[in-house]
Amino acid sequence: MKKLVKAGLWVGFCVVVLVLLCNWIVVDTTRNKVYFDLKSLPSTDVGLVLGTSKYVARGKENLFFRYRMEASALLYKEGKVKYLILSGNKEAETYDEPKAMKQALTQLGVPEDAMLLDTAGYRTYDSVVRCREVYGQERVTVISQNFHNARALYLAEHEGLDAIGFAAQDVPEGYSVRTLIREYLARPKAMLDVYVLKPEAGVRETQIFDFPKAAKAFGK
Template identity: 40%
Template sequence: MKKTLKRIVLLAIFLVIALMLTNYMVSYQAKDNLYSSVNEIPKNKVGLLLGTAKILSNGNVNLYYTYRINATVALFKANKIDFVLVSGDNGSKSYDEPTTFKEDLMARGIPEDRIVLDYAGFRTLDSVIRAKEIFGQESLTIISQQFHNERAIYLAKHNDINAIAFNAKDVQGRYGLKVQLREYLARTKAAIDVMFNVEPKFLGEKIEIK
């Protein structure tokens, strides 16, 4: 019994160390590609806006969504991006992240013809790889919160995409902490995906952004 308990404890310690090392690796590889200032970030033709739900399960507006909208509008109005590629989940008729983002971006002054939708951005890996393979972007600006941007940059680097990222305002409090903790597991999954060259769920015909 004592030997079994000792093995469980050792395994748990090993898993925690592995999670911490993976988290550090992802952050380190992205550190030189992150920007928080609209004035300092270089210009790219396309900004890749990573999707999320607008409304939380409790009925409140998702601040991650709101802050990503604000960040995208700021970049566009500062002429730091010419087009917005909105990549999100449209897994059912009742759930359509890209269209929701498009409507709110247009309400904030971004013209419809400058917004391109990717309905198959089911997860970050899909969004990043499809930006290159489907939409032809080998250089782009990723838009999300910093923790998410770091993982997206990590995936971009391992798929030969020259990406920088603009950090939208982060979310504080209990909900923000829960999301940050889940990020540890997401980064481990991203490292495994890179190791095994996992591809997006869907690819398809190329779509030119012009």
């Protein structure tokens, strides 16, 4: 029994070290690609806005969503991007992240013909790969919170997409510990996807996309 316990502890220790190592690699290799200052941010034609739910438990406002939309609108208004791909999950008519993002951005003054909805962005991996393979983009600005941008940029670098990231305003400390824990685990999974699994992005895709006039600007 003692040997089993000891072996279990060693396995657990190795798993923790591996997770921390993967996190360090993802963050360290992308830190120079994330911008916090609008003035120093290079301009690109397209911004890739990564989806999240508009509301959290009990119908409360999701600050990740709010700050992400405000950052996206700011980049558009300041001419840092010309078009926005809103990539997120559409599980049902009652849960549609891209549609919610479009509504929020419209209220913030972004015109509809500057937005394209990608409802097959089930995961960050899907959003990144589809940006290149489905929408034909080679260079984009990823818009999300800093912790999320690191993983998205790591995926982009290894999937042939030239990307930089703009860090939306972060949430207050302790706002969502679950989200941070999930991100720590998602980074090793991202490395697994890149080097081992190589899943097909958008395999559950159905042709339900809302292609506004902006699609013409993407050559579609």
